[in-house]
Structure formats: structure tokens, C-alpha cells
Amino acid sequence: MSFVGQVSHEFKTPLTNITLYSEMLSEYLEDEPTPVPEYLHIIRAESKRLTRLVQNVLTFNKPSRLNIKQVNLTILIKQIYQTFKPILEAKSLQLNITTLENDCIVDTDEDSVMQILNNFLSNAEKYAFNGKRIDLSLTRKGKLVTITVRDYGDGIASHLLKQIFEPFYRVNSSITEGVSGTGIGLTIAKQLASQIHGEIKVMNHNPGMAFSLILME
Ligand SMILES: Nc1ncnc2c1ncn2[C@@H]1O[C@H](COP(=O)(O)OP(=O)(O)O)[C@@H](O)[C@H]1O
Ligand SMILES: [Mg+2]
Structure with a gap:
């Protein structure tokens, strides 16, 4: 795998954790007054966006195995x-x-x-x-x-x-x-x-x- 591919791969685990924990946190904080749920929502949406981006870079570097x-x-x-x-x-x-x-x-x-x-x-x-x-x-x-x-x-x-x-x-x-x-x-x-x-x-x-x-x- 190329350098970019390897680096992107390293991004995956922390990103998965950020997404997971922000999802758990929003369950606790959903009844908080604005803007708390809204900010959390943005964190979740942006983590998902970054995950898609990393996935794209990985796919571009190494065609994925089909299932x-x-x-x-x-x-x-x-x-x-x-x-x-x-x-x-x-x-x-x-x-x-x-x-x-x-x-x-x-x-x-x-x-x-x-x-x-x-x-x-x-x-x-x-x-x-x-x-x-x-x-x-x-x-x-x-x-x-x-x-x-x-x-x-x-x-x-x-x-x-x-x-x-x-x-x-x-x-x-x-x-x-x-x-x-x-x-x-x-x-x-x-x-x-x-x-x-x-x-x-x-x-x-x-x-x-x-x-x-x-x-x-
Ligand atoms: N739905 C759309 N409406 C207008 N322009 C678009 C749309 N989808 C893609 N494009 C144009 O096509 C380009 C290439 O898209 P893409 O390969 O997904 O690259 P990226 O989104 O990273 O720029 C975009 O930069 C944009 O200029
Ligand atoms: Mg695009």
C-alpha cells in the first residue's frame, strides 16, 4: 500500500471511535437545551463525512475485495x-x-x-x-x-x-x-x-x- 494509503488506514480506528462516542453522547444529551444537541449533531455528521473521505482514499489506493x-x-x-x-x-x-x-x-x-x-x-x-x-x-x-x-x-x-x-x-x-x-x-x-x-x-x-x-x- 502507498504511504497515503497506509496513513489513511491509520485514520480509521480513531474515526470509528469518534463516531461511536459522539453517538453515545448524543443519547445522553438529547434533552439538553440548544445548542448542545445541534453541536453534537454536527460532530457526528462531520465524522461520517471524514470516514467517507478516508474510505475513498483507501479504495483509490487499493481496489477493494468484493463480497x-x-x-x-x-x-x-x-x-x-x-x-x-x-x-x-x-x-x-x-x-x-x-x-x-x-x-x-x-x-x-x-x-x-x-x-x-x-x-x-x-x-x-x-x-x-x-x-x-x-x-x-x-x-x-x-x-x-x-x-x-x-x-x-x-x-x-x-x-x-x-x-x-x-x-x-x-x-x-x-x-x-x-x-x-x-x-x-x-x-x-x-x-x-x-x-x-x-x-x-x-x-x-x-x-x-x-x-x-x-x-x-
Ligand atoms: N451534483 C453535482 N452538482 C454540481 N457539480 C457536481 C456534482 N457532483 C459533482 N460535481 C462536480 O464534479 C467534480 C468531481 O466530483 P468528485 O469526483 O466527487 O470530486 P470532489 O467532490 O472531491 O471534488 C466536483 O468537484 C464538482 O465540481
Ligand atoms: Mg465528491
């Missing part, structure tokens, strides 16, 4: 919704979910799917918060299953839609300026998608854009 098993996407998408809802609400972003009535079971690697969707959602949080709304959906057409993160932000110029998947590429705009990032999130999402024989599609919607992960049932 293919039956994954219920109907349940997974609800879990992701629960995780992100408070983080997004703290930024005045409304998260909506549309899912399937029935279980949607796909043979895939759960961690990869999770990491791809985490990247889509944290991008929407970072670059499209002015759209005030994000839609997370799970749909099915024949054997194709699609999970989409749609935002209502400023989007990206069409001619740059390919480049955003290149390593370290970040759009040079007022939205990206001042927002922390490494430019590897979407590169990793694409890498992971191809490992699980999935496909990523990006579309401009005006307003906003949609990132989809397409898998085979």
Missing part, C-alpha cells in the same frame, strides 16, 4: 435515506425517497453500492445545496435496476460531464471553490461500478442533475 451476495436494495436505499436525511436537513436540504413496493434483490457487493451512493449524495450535498431538494429513487425496468440521486442545483456544463469522472478533476466554478474535495469521488464510483458489472449514468436536468447506478437483477 458478492444477495443484497436487498429496497432495504439498502431506506438505510441510506435514514443516514443522510439528518445530514442534509442540517443544510436545509429536503431528501425525498421513492422506492419499490417489493424487495429488490441483486447479487452484488453491498459496500461498493453503498460507497457509490454515498459519493453521489455527498456531492449533491456539497454542490447542489442551493437546489433545496434531493430525490433518491429506486426503479426497475425488466431486469435493470436503477438507483438515482437527482439534485436541483446548478448542474455542470454538458461538455464537462465526461471529465468529472477523471481522477482529481474538479469543475472550475464558484460552486466548487471553497468546497473541500479531492476530485476522486466519482472516479472511484466509476471504478467500483465496473467492478460490480454496473453502470453509471449522468444526466443534466436543468435545474440540477441526476447520477444513476444501474445494476442487473
Whole structure:
């Protein structure tokens, strides 16, 4: 593993503990007057953000080993919704979910799917918060299953839609300026998608854009 990879790996244990203890602490302090619960909430949200970032650096350095098993996407998408809802609400972003009535079971690697969707959602949080709304959906057409993160932000110029998947590429705009990032999130999402024989599609919607992960049932 590279130096960066090793260092990132060392970040994992303390980060897990920070997340765990701040979660325990918020159970004790949930009835405290503001701003105590609010501050704790931010600590938790930011620890989770840092955990995702470390996970991205690790994946970028060393492709992860897949663990293919039956994954219920109907349940997974609800879990992701629960995780992100408070983080997004703290930024005045409304998260909506549309899912399937029935279980949607796909043979895939759960961690990869999770990491791809985490990247889509944290991008929407970072670059499209002015759209005030994000839609997370799970749909099915024949054997194709699609999970989409749609935002209502400023989007990206069409001619740059390919480049955003290149390593370290970040759009040079007022939205990206001042927002922390490494430019590897979407590169990793694409890498992971191809490992699980999935496909990523990006579309401009005006307003906003949609990132989809397409898998085979
Ligand atoms: N939902 C979005 N709306 C507008 N721009 C986006 C969105 N998602 C990604 N981008 C642009 O694509 C670039 C690459 O994204 P990514 O690979 O995740 O890197 P990072 O988030 O670390 O900058 C971002 O820097 C941003 O300029
Ligand atoms: Mg990103």
C-alpha cells in the first residue's frame, strides 16, 4: 500500500471511535437545551463525512475485495435515506425517497453500492445545496435496476460531464471553490461500478442533475 494509503488506514480506528462516542453522547444529551444537541449533531455528521473521505482514499489506493451476495436494495436505499436525511436537513436540504413496493434483490457487493451512493449524495450535498431538494429513487425496468440521486442545483456544463469522472478533476466554478474535495469521488464510483458489472449514468436536468447506478437483477 502507498504511504497515503497506509496513513489513511491509520485514520480509521480513531474515526470509528469518534463516531461511536459522539453517538453515545448524543443519547445522553438529547434533552439538553440548544445548542448542545445541534453541536453534537454536527460532530457526528462531520465524522461520517471524514470516514467517507478516508474510505475513498483507501479504495483509490487499493481496489477493494468484493463480497458478492444477495443484497436487498429496497432495504439498502431506506438505510441510506435514514443516514443522510439528518445530514442534509442540517443544510436545509429536503431528501425525498421513492422506492419499490417489493424487495429488490441483486447479487452484488453491498459496500461498493453503498460507497457509490454515498459519493453521489455527498456531492449533491456539497454542490447542489442551493437546489433545496434531493430525490433518491429506486426503479426497475425488466431486469435493470436503477438507483438515482437527482439534485436541483446548478448542474455542470454538458461538455464537462465526461471529465468529472477523471481522477482529481474538479469543475472550475464558484460552486466548487471553497468546497473541500479531492476530485476522486466519482472516479472511484466509476471504478467500483465496473467492478460490480454496473453502470453509471449522468444526466443534466436543468435545474440540477441526476447520477444513476444501474445494476442487473
Ligand atoms: N451534483 C453535482 N452538482 C454540481 N457539480 C457536481 C456534482 N457532483 C459533482 N460535481 C462536480 O464534479 C467534480 C468531481 O466530483 P468528485 O469526483 O466527487 O470530486 P470532489 O467532490 O472531491 O471534488 C466536483 O468537484 C464538482 O465540481
Ligand atoms: Mg465528491
